[in-house]
Amino acid sequence: xxxxxxEPTPEFxxxxxxxxxxxxxxxxxxxxxxxxxxxxxxxIQDFPxxxxxxxxxxxxxxxxxxxxxxxxxxxxxxxxxxxxxxAHKFHDAGLENITKEPxxxxxxxxxxxxxxxxxxxxxxxxxxxxxxxxxFTGSTGITAPLVYVGKGKPKKxxxxxxxxxxxxxxxxxxxxxxxxLTKAFDSYYVSDPNNEIDENSKxxxxxxxxxxxxxxxxxxxxxESIYWQAVDHGAVGIILILKDHPSNTNSHWGPxxxxxxxxxxxxxxxxxxxxxxxxxxxxxxxxxxxxxGEQNPGTAHNIYGILPGKSDDMIxxxxxxxxxxxxxxxxxxxxxxxxxxxxxxxKIPRSxxxxxxxxxxxxxxLYAGIGAETFARKQRNxxxxxxxxxxxxxxxxxxxxxxDPVTHDFSLKDELAIGVIFISRKISLVSTMxxxxxxxxxxxxILIPDNFFGTMPIGEAGHLVAQSGINVIHWIRSPYYLxxxxxTLDKIDVExxxxxxxxxxxLVGKLxxxxxxxx
Numbered sequence: 001x002x003x004x005x006x007e008p009t010p011e012f013x014x015x016x017x018x019x020x021x022x023x024x025x026x027x028x029x030x031x032x033x034x035x036x037x038x039x040x041x042x043x044i045q046d047f048p049x050x051x052x053x054x055x056x057x058x059x060x061x062x063x064x065x066x067x068x069x070x071x072x073x074x075x076x077x078x079x080x081x082x083x084x085x086x087a088h089k090f091h092d093a094g095l096e097n098i099t100k101e102p103x104x105x106x107x108x109x110x111x112x113x114x115x116x117x118x119x120x121x122x123x124x125x126x127x128x129x130x131x132x133x134x135x136f137t138g139s140t141g142i143t144a145p146l147v148y149v150g151k152g153k154p155k156k157x158x159x160x161x162x163x164x165x166x167x168x169x170x171x172x173x174x175x176x177x178x179x180x181l182t183k184a185f186d187s188y189y190v191s192d193p194n195n196e197i198d199e200n201s202k203x204x205x206x207x208x209x210x211x212x213x214x215x216x217x218x219x220x221x222x223x224e225s226i227y228w229q230a231v232d233h234g235a236v237g238i239i240l241i242l243k244d245h246p247s248n249t250n251s252h253w254g255p256x257x258x259x260x261x262x263x264x265x266x267x268x269x270x271x272x273x274x275x276x277x278x279x280x281x282x283x284x285x286x287x288x289x290x291x292x293g294e295q296n297p298g299t300a301h302n303i304y305g306i307l308p309g310k311s312d313d314m315i316x317x318x319x320x321x322x323x324x325x326x327x328x329x330x331x332x333x334x335x336x337x338x339x340x341x342x343x344x345x346x347k348i349p350r351s352x353x354x355x356x357x358x359x360x361x362x363x364x365x366l367y368a369g370i371g372a373e374t375f376a377r378k379q380r381n382x383x384x385x386x387x388x389x390x391x392x393x394x395x396x397x398x399x400x401x402x403x404d405p406v407t408h409d410f411s412l413k414d415e416l417a418i419g420v421i422f423i424s425r426k427i428s429l430v431s432t433m434x435x436x437x438x439x440x441x442x443x444x445x446i447l448i449p450d451n452f453f454g455t456m457p458i459g460e461a462g463h464l465v466a467q468s469g470i471n472v473i474h475w476i477r478s479p480y481y482l483x484x485x486x487x488t489l490d491k492i493d494v495e496x497x498x499x500x501x502x503x504x505x506x507l508v509g510k511l512x513x514x515x516x517x518x519x
Contacts, residue, residue: 022454023185029425030449031186037430044435047509049352053344056498062336063328063497067489072323074367075107075298082321082335086303086361089339093346095305095359101378103363103370106260107298108133114290115239115266117146117279124279127272129250130291131227131240131265133258141290142166142237142264148280151211152226163234166287168280169226170243170273172210177202178418178446188423188430188447191437196415196444203418206245206480207254207458214257217368221259231263237289238265241273246401248272248408251485253324256366264291271408300363302371307346309353314383315511316358316390316470317341320365320372320460325485328492329398329477335361337393340501341508354512358387362460369463376467388519389429389471389511392461393504395419397496398479400444410486416443416493417479422450422457424471428518432510433473440503442496450474471519473507 054062065085069078083100090098115128145165149156152169179201182190190197211226221228230238242252248269266289268276279285300322306314319334326332342359362371376384400417401410423429433447450472456462461474481487 019453023181026449026451027185030188033425033427033430033449034186034188036427037188037434040427040431041435044432044510045513047506047512049348051344051505051509052347053502053505054340054498056495058343059336059340059497059501060494062339063332063492064489066332066335067326067328071325072321072327074300074322074364075105076109079300079322079363083301083303083363086321086335086339089342090303090305090359093307093342095307098305099303101302101304101375103300103302103374105258105298105300105364105367105370107296108260108293110291110293112290112292113266114141115268116288117276118286119279119282120284126268126276127250128239128266128268129252131238131261131267132253132256134261134265134291135263136293137264137289137291139290139292141288143286143288144236146280146285146287148277149226152229154224154229157229157233162230165235166237166239166289167226167230167235168239168241168276170241171212171226171245173244174205174208174210175202176205182446188449189434189437190447191442191445193441194415194443201418203478204244204246204480205478207478207482209255212240212255214255214368215259217258217370217373227261227265235263237263237287239268239276239287239289240265241268241276242270243273245270246403246480247410247486249484249486251325253366253483256324256368256483258364258367258370260295264289266291300371302360302362302375304358304360304375307342307353307357307359308350309356310351311355312386313516314356314358314387315508316360316387317508318360318362318390318392318460318464319394320362322363322366323487324366324483326488328489329395329479329487330482331365331394333396333398333492334394336497337396337501337504341504344505345508355388356386357508358383365460369460372460372463373467376464380468384468384470387470388516389424389473390461390464391504391508391511392459392464392472392474394459394475395477395479395482396475396500397493398477399491399493401480401491410481412491416496417477419445419475419477421445421447422452422461422472422474422476423447424450424473426471426519428514429471429473432507432514436503436507436510439506440499442500442503
């Protein structure tokens with residue numbers, strides 16, 4: 001299947017006004033579903049046999065192995081190492097019908113990047129990082145006048161001539177006030193045993209650039225995107241300041257849409273951006289963008305296999321294996337947790353597993369979800385017809401961080417980053433998840449419907465839902481360092497790996513026993 005045959009999945013593009021309007025519409029439904037789910041909790045059965053789940057040390061050992069390479073970028077030799085590692089684990093566990101599904105992609109690789117700005121009096125080389133999949137320059141780069149466009153609204157581009165110039169703009173990230181929302185509105189359940197959530201709790205969604213959204217596979221460019229407006233108005237390059245991103249990081253991996261873009265782009269951190277913004281507003285300011293690299297055809301692989309049970313009905317356990325950098329949380333923890341479930345359930349005799357388990361670890365989450373979307377399109381009338389629900393796991397046990405006011409680096413906090421569990425709108429699934437949280441009081445988790453944001457669920461599960469419509473329980477945390485070079489092993493709360501894995505095992509056991517007509 002070529003990339004061009006994929007149907008576009010709706011982009012995750014959110015504004016606070018649209019979100020609040022949507023939330024007001026679905027609030028009565030959430031409240032009613034919660035009431036019904038709480039009534040049905042007494043019917044949820046625990047798995048009758050003992051399942052030996054890997055402990056924290058064992059899960060951490062998997063995580064350390066997964067994070068050995070510097071990154072797991074799609075189609076690279078480093079990514080192929082993790083694909084082989086997963087396939088070997090699947091074989092060792094005795095899975096059936098193990099498949100490495102090839103995906104044809106464009107392998108974009110930057111080898112050198114640099115930003116030099118000048119006010120006429122002196123030249124300054126500024127710390128920067130490349131905009132993924134943007135246009136390459138020669139070794140001497142592109143030199144042109146700088147022009148500042150702020151947030152890059154369409155009216156701004158109508159007023160300012162950017163033709164032949166390098167655009168400088170600010171990237172906006174939305175703030176999610178989850179504390180206020182959980183207090184003022186309703187959710188299915190809030191698991192907060194340490195009382196860490198209050199009405200002031202909020203987080204910046206650093207994966208969602210409001211004015212530079214991703215472009216879905218097969219979709220047309222967003223005409224209000226600051227990047228595509230710069231292209232359409234004749235700019236020769238673009239420099240984007242991560243204005244709302246905590247810390248002074250510039251290593252932002254996005255938008256991860258797999259779309260090859262025509263003009264070169266660079267990111268600059270929030271605090272370096274203050275200086276750049278001042279320079280760009282001055283007279284006779286020029287900039288030189290250097291972005292060298294190459295594009296080549298490449299191949300990545302989804303890996304999946306089946307652990308057969310007493311019936312052909314399946315619980316699917318999934319995540320993605322690609323990462324922009326070390327990717328300890330994204331998605332080293334996801335892969336480690338899926339492999340922990342593989343280790344746990346493969347030890348249970350087939351005669352004691354009421355249902356089969358389909359293990360799926362996809363490539364290309366950071367390539368517009370091409371792996372999940374390809375798998376779902378190919379299997380929606382085959383394997384996925386047997387799947388009752390997908391338990392998708394991402395960024396688990398990721399520590400929360402704050403911005404150090406002096407160094408502007410990330411400072412670790414003694415708590416986990418906020419997490420949500422998106423649940424398909426089935427009473428039995430909501431009941432099961434509430435029961436799991438009651439049995440395993442994990443910190444800072446909010447249970448919400450899959451359409452809570454008015455979009456598909458955020459993350460890998462969204463692609464699976466969009467292309468196949470399957471039920472999902474999508475468990476994900478959102479730390480600030482996602483998509484940056486700061487996503488390293490020290491950001492993982494190792495002591496909580498085991499308890500989290502145990503909770504997932506318990507969840508899968510409960511799902512094994514739910515009546516089929518309740519999915």
